[in-house]
Amino acid sequence: MKTTIAEVSRYVGEEVTIGVWLQNKRSSGKIAFLQLRDGTGFMQGIVVKADIGEDKFQQAKALTQETSLYVTGVVVEDTRSSFGYELQVNNFEIIHEAVDYPITPKEHGTEFLMDHRHLWLRSKKQHAVMKVRNEIIRATYEFFNTNGYTKIDSPILTGSSAEGTTELFHTKYFDEEAYLSQSGQLYLEAAAMAFGKVFSFGPTFRAEKSKTRRHLIEFWMIEPEMAFMDHDDSLEVQEQYVTHVVEAVLENCTLELEALGRDKAVLEKIKAPFPRISYDEAIDLLKEKGFDDIDWGEDFGAPHETAIAESYDKPVFIVNYPAEIKAFYMKPDPERPEVVLCADLIAPEGYGEIIGGSQRIDDLELMQKRYEEHDLTGDAYQWYLQLREYGSVPHSGFGLGLERTVAWIAGVEHVRETIPFPRLLNRLYP
Template sequence: MSHVVPVAELSQQVGQEVTVRGWLYNKRSSKNVHFLELRDGTGIVQTVVFKGNVTPELFQLAEGLGQESSIEATGLVKEHGKLKGTYELDAKDVRVIAHVARQYPISPKEHGTDFLMDNRHLWLRSKRQHAILRIRHTIIKAVRDFFDGRGFTLVDAPIFTPNACEGTSTLFETDYHGEPAYLTQSGQLYMEAAAAAVGKAYCFGPTFRAEKSKTRRHLAEFWMVEPEVAFLDLEGDMKLGEDFITYIVERVLETRAEELKICERDTTFLEKVKTPFPRITYHEAIKILQENGHPEAKVGDDFGGDEETVISNKFDRPLIVHRYPSDIKAFYFKRDPGNEALALNMDILAPEGYGEIIGGGQREDSLERLEAAIGHHKLPMEAFEWYLDLRRYGSFPHAGFGLGIERTVSWICGLPHVRETIPFPRMLNRLAP
């Protein structure tokens, strides 16, 4: 009996009889031959069914197969006669596992976005979406390999949180056995506790934002990785961030060239991602805006997508913007000793208009200053008693950041909208499938 082989390994089986299992991706037929494109998740192989090589019943069976029928094909592996490095299967037998009789909903014609999103469970089978999934997988593996290889410990942060510590407007509230609870926006505060235990910690999981935003950069549910490092300052945090992004991009370029080609990604932009990244202060970023079509930009403004695009377009690789005004940043950032009006924070902006992919910085390690910041932001002090304990019992300088997986996938793949970066996106007006 022939053995079952993944399509990706057919190059090692030339001249051998094997079996491939999968789904009918496409079919072309003539009087004497059927060309069945069979996909199995690892690739697509052309299965050639010659009329003279099979029984009349089998040849007729192949002719009637509908798209996405699941089948098992057995035959001889050959190198394609015209396409070097491509292999095909000269079939001697085809067995139908499940026949699809109805018309497949997604055809080669143009479909609207809503139609494709309604059929997301089927759209994932297309070449482009399949390629994006594989690039996403590589990015996630690179994330884990980077931190695991640098001595970090994975520490899982909770998804349910008891307090809306920064206001409820962008949090999803739920019932937790009769008490209000919220879906997490970030695991950062918990990673600060973890860093005091293991030195270098990171969490990696789903996070939730209830912003009523319809921009191409926003999802209601997304995945984020958040490292936190004891005895790290802002300078070290920026270095960690640029090393991290460079590592991810290099891994994708090394292992996913074919998938990037399917996405029609111009990789010359990605090949420029080398350390060190350009670094500018927030005030320098404001000046860039004022000189490039945003004369109204002023100190104290936060940056949206349009502003980030203008700033990043001045550079050919990711850019670090650091030291924003402390008044527009979260309460937990340490202030710059050289200028108390500034926070020791940083954002890393992806080029080509993809905006912020990393946000982080150094945390306030002084108990008194942190208490004052909580009061200044009018947050409930009792909700932060456990967080303040981290300063009461062996406080230490520390820093970290968060990287959103979906924005990173969007940038690396060159996608126009973040909805294609996650298998089943959750957006303002979409909760299905």
């Protein structure tokens, strides 16, 4: 029976054949222990000299790291391992012998590992991070599909920016100026006026020359937009969505979280509702914590977000930022127009902002005023203005950065390990 490591629990006591790579090995006298992987999981194969014969046993002992092979053996339960099963190998066939595999079972520098990212993905921890990422994506589709959202794909090449042109990649679109998308939000607002509740999931690009552990040049965002929803409605959706994703990872990525050494008890506390504090209260909290250099009207940096998060064991919403430091499309608070109806969701444990969202301006006259203030009077933005002209409604939306969310849930320090092939300020290879 040909199967995979992920499916061996179905075949306890039976003989199976699995296509694998040799991750590592060790031998003890007349027994060889093979650490095997097949892409679906990791499993130990036991080769006993008395069962397999002298020649085959010596061949097993000589296998090199990352050699590919077919192994055949009987599946048995193994209560000593977290996986719960091992393979009593009675035969194997070498497919391709790997020679001098670069990433050996020793410490390697980060730059070396990043230069060999195409191979580093094979390691157990990197594999676990990607499986967590995949589960977050799966749970994302599950959440929005279950709750009546329509997926809309926004363009990657755009003729305008969502939040300003200083961090955009410019390119030529035949005879026109174009940009790589920094957000699909504006297009999602148009889609929300057609479908009610929509979401997109795709790559975004920021030409921000930052080297922090929270920043990538190319990253993926989940961006819902919702017609007939105000700011408070949107906050409820956000906390329900994040709770759903965390619960899905806890349920379906037990082995991966264990491989990463992630404390599941920390994640088990992540339940809606999440605490909410105003920007004003956040400023006061930072002052109490000794940040005398932050004044009202300034945006928060990574140290500020980390200090705020330290007071909570759940993600925390910071709401109602000053209008001057937020995007042109955010709706002012009717009772206090110097702040806008927005929120950043800050992850615990120092992982920073994972969601930014707001209620959008739905008044045509106010949006026209914003256009003038931000010099958006060109043709590129006229279609967006028309959304307020023809059947405007209250609407809200948000964007979740996938890689920061993966880093937080998986407990990974740097976002470069949360995307298969990271694009950083100094890296476009491999």
